[in-house]
Amino acid sequence: MQGSSTLIAAQMAAELRASGVDVIDLSVGEPDFDTPQFIKQYAWEGLEKGLTKYTATAGLADFRNAIIEFYASQFGTDLKLNEVAASCGGKQALFNAACTILNPGDDVLIPKPYWVTFPEIVTFCRANSVFIETEDTEFVLNADQVAAAITPKTKLLILNSPSNPSGRVIPPDEMRRIVEACAARGVYVLTDECYLFFAYPPAKPFSLASLPPELRNFVCVAGSFSKTYAMTGWRAGYTIANPEWTAAMIKLQSHSATHPTSFVQYACAKALRNTDATLAAVTAMTAEYKRRRNWLIPALNEIDGFKCAIPEGAFYAFVDVRELLGERFASSADIADLLLKEAHIVVTDGEGFGADGFLRFSYATSMENLERAIDAMSSIFNVPA
Ligand SMILES: Cc1ncc(COP(=O)(O)O)c(C=O)c1O
Structure with a gap:
């Protein structure tokens, strides 16, 4: 068996954070809300x-x-x-x-x-x-x-x-x-x-x-x-x-x-x-995830080489980055690596999900983190016209 690639990404984020780096962790498959x-x-x-x-x-x-x-x-x-x-x-x-x-x-x-x-x-x-x-x-x-x-x-x-x-x-x-x-x-x-x-x-x-x-x-x-x-x-x-x-x-x-x-x-x-x-708590959390989704997906689609369909559930954006593969990046894992090194953004590579060429972004995190991530990624990938 292989170790869980999602838990490996989460651990990498935790280690970076422990060493004092201000990490934007978009790898977590865990609600950012506390238990009611x-x-x-x-x-x-x-x-x-x-x-x-x-x-x-x-x-x-x-x-x-x-x-x-x-x-x-x-x-x-x-x-x-x-x-x-x-x-x-x-x-x-x-x-x-x-x-x-x-x-x-x-x-x-x-x-x-x-x-x-x-x-x-x-x-x-x-x-x-x-x-x-x-x-x-x-x-x-x-x-x-x-x-x-x-x-x-x-x-x-x-x-x-x-x-x-x-x-x-x-x-x-x-x-x-x-x-x-x-x-x-x-x-x-x-x-x-x-x-x-x-x-x-x-x-x-x-x-x-x-x-x-x-x-x-x-x-x-x-x-x-x-x-x-x-x-x-x-x-x-x-x-x-x-x-x-x-x-x-x-x-x-x-x-x-x-x-x-x-x-x-x-x-x-x-x-x-x-x-x-209980349902009121769930409805409130779902509404907040939806608000983040509605902001995040168009923002991701504005990044050159990123393509993302609108998720109808859960709290993940699954982004097709195959357009970026070629000379600069051999795989989506290379892109995840660059995001980590240059912008301290942790995302999960698609390979563990059977989808090489994709990156998974979790939006079970604050809007502030999402905005910072989009700003950083825009400056890395978007070529000024
Ligand atoms: C699709 C899916 N199933 C199951 C689980 C595991 O959930 P649990 O914490 O209940 O073991 C996860 C956690 O990430 C998940 O994403």
């Missing part, structure tokens, strides 16, 4: 109540029921307790799901560009990543592309919408068609819904948990509190899958992390049940 105060308070309440011991491996029934109720209220679902399990963040949810469905030699479809961890999980399971090119459809996967890629060896498709790194959102109807194409051929779908609520209007949050049972049977939702509620460090996530898949994931987790922190589960359950306050 009332959620912190719930964690304290959980501690006071003595939630300092083991819980069930699947998580507190209260946590799982809160997920069930929250999804029912937001997506009209009718989930059962044996379809929901707690995990330590979205990453463990993805690992649990992949490790319990894959056998060595299985093929796993992964649309490009992908989140760095997907092919690494597949490698860990001794399965094979089979990539689907989506540049023709502007990085928005469709059911025809999936159907054309399926072979008898295909076991699983991994989806991520809104996408890290592209910020593109697959429309709900197309998501359904994709699952139909998979289910008809006995292929499972693992959907990483970590950015579920960061879909900018008119795009809307859409969960594959809301599909009818005969389709949902083939789906595992990997959910996370990290981005939606600005809770990256709390390590709270969950899976929603059929009872058999869920039972297998619980069995696996019973031999690894056991369960996420007890009082964190308590705080998450309370937060989901205080739905109005």
Whole structure:
């Protein structure tokens, strides 16, 4: 397995900052907001109540029921307790799901560009990543592309919408068609819904948990509190899958992390049940990301050689810099390197996402940082007329 290229970029930024350099870090995949105060308070309440011991491996029934109720209220679902399990963040949810469905030699479809961890999980399971090119459809996967890629060896498709790194959102109807194409051929779908609520209007949050049972049977939702509620460090996530898949994931987790922190589960359950306050916090954060996006994307497109489609979700701009490749730069990594050395701007190279020639800019940072970055990049790349 390879180390996470996004975490490597973040570490580079931290090291530079520690040596006294004023770094503009556009590499972080982490909200720049603090966890809402009332959620912190719930964690304290959980501690006071003595939630300092083991819980069930699947998580507190209260946590799982809160997920069930929250999804029912937001997506009209009718989930059962044996379809929901707690995990330590979205990453463990993805690992649990992949490790319990894959056998060595299985093929796993992964649309490009992908989140760095997907092919690494597949490698860990001794399965094979089979990539689907989506540049023709502007990085928005469709059911025809999936159907054309399926072979008898295909076991699983991994989806991520809104996408890290592209910020593109697959429309709900197309998501359904994709699952139909998979289910008809006995292929499972693992959907990483970590950015579920960061879909900018008119795009809307859409969960594959809301599909009818005969389709949902083939789906595992990997959910996370990290981005939606600005809770990256709390390590709270969950899976929603059929009872058999869920039972297998619980069995696996019973031999690894056991369960996420007890009082964190308590705080998450309370937060989901205080739905109005929680959704108000999410709406405020989404509106701020959207404001930054609306400023940043046109500004990036003003830089010579940069081309960026408008992201409909998440908080990343995925910039095509292939026009700049040639004599001065052999690869997008060289451009990232120059930005770091000349302007102390840290961005993530596209290669780790399967998209050499692209750079990912996170706008989970202040407007001031974004403005400084654009000023610095304009003076590097824009040739005066
Ligand atoms: C697409 C995607 N999935 C999952 C994760 C991991 O989230 P968590 O903190 O819940 O493990 C990230 C974090 O960057 C992500 O971008």
